[in-house]
Amino acid sequence: MDIPERKDLRGANLQGADLIEAKLQGANLQGANLKGANLEEAKLQGANLIGTNLEGANLRGANLKGANLKGADLIGTNLEGANLQRAKLEKANFRGANLQEADLRGADIFYADLTEANLQGTNLIDANIEKATLQLARLHLAKLYLANLQGANLQGADLYGADLQGANLQGANLYGADLQEAKLEGANLQGAKLGGAKLERAYLIETNLEGANLQGAKLGGAKLERAKLERAYLIEANLEGAKLEGANLEGAKLKRAKLERAKLERAYLIEANLEGAYLIEANFQGANLEGANLKWTYLIGANFKEANLKGANLEGANLEGANLEGAHHLSLDQLSKVKTLLNAKLDNEFLITLKKKYPALFKVSD
Secondary structure, three states: OEOOOOOEOOOOEOOOOEOOOOEOOOOEOOOOEOOOOEOOOOEOOOOEOOOOEOOOOEOOOOEOOOOEOOOOEOOOOEOOOOEOOOOEOOOOEOOOOEOOOOEOOOOEOOOOEOOOOEOOOOEOOOOEOOOOEOOOOEOOOOEOOOOEOOOOEOOOOEOOOOEOOOOEOOOOEOOOOEOOOOEOOOOEOOOOEOOOOEOOOOEOOOOEOOOOEOOOOEOOOOEOOOOEOOOOEOOOOEOOOOEOOOOEOOOOEOOOOEOOOOEOOOOEOOOOEOOOOEOOOOEOOOOEOOOOEOOOOEOOOOEOOOOEOOOOEOOOOEOOOOEOOOOEOOOHHHHHOOOEOOOOEOOHHHHHHHHHHOHHHHOOOO
8 A cells, every 4th residue: 555655654554454565654644543454565664653543453564673662552452573773662562463583673562562472583673671560471582682671670581592791781670481492692681580490501601790680590411611609609500511600609508509510720719608509519629619608518529629718608518529739728727527538639738637536538438
């Protein structure tokens, strides 16, 4: 349908209208009723759609580049493959909408409602999605590079394999979200809520997770090299086989966390609380554990070569088969309080004295 450019259609009732490939560039459709209308492949660049009702409309492949859809109703709307580059979508309602493979680069989507929306493969690079609601949204393989998601609600969202490199997720709610294999290198997740989130094999290299809540999160095999995890809440989190070389975990809470075979070489664990954690075969070579709480930990086969254990609490720790040779600032008093040193590797100065004073530490327990 060919509609004259700049056509004034404010408040028009176009419910169910057939507007396939309509030329509506720059048209004023503010407050119009386009519920259920067919606007497939329509040209709506720069159009005014403020407060427009587009519920259930078909906008598949439509061009909405630079259009203004502030406060528009797009519940259940089909926007698959649509061009929404730099569109103004503030407070728009996209609940249950289909935005698969749509182009939203640089779009303003703050405070928008995208609950249960389909955003699989959608391009959201550099988009402003601050404080938007994306609960249970499908963002599988979505492109969110450098996107602003500060304070956004992504609870239960599917972000499997999504590209979030350099994205701002400060204070975002990602509770129970699926971030398996997601790319989060250099992203800002400071203070984010990630309790119970799935982050297996996720790329979190140099990511800022300072003060983030990761209680019960699944981080098995995740890449967290040089990540900032100061004061992070990782109680009962699963970090089996995670790569944490050079990561900063100062003051982090890791009680009962699972870190079997985790790579913690040169990691900073100053004052970290690891009480009751499972650290079997974990590698702490060159790590700084000054003042760390390792009470009742399972450190079977762990490697502490050249690690700093100054003031670390080792009470009740199971160090069977652990390598403590060359560990720095380790004292006889610390080692006398462990559960066992059976088959542990120790510098001779400790080994001779401990076997003489505390022979039970080297015997198989009943």
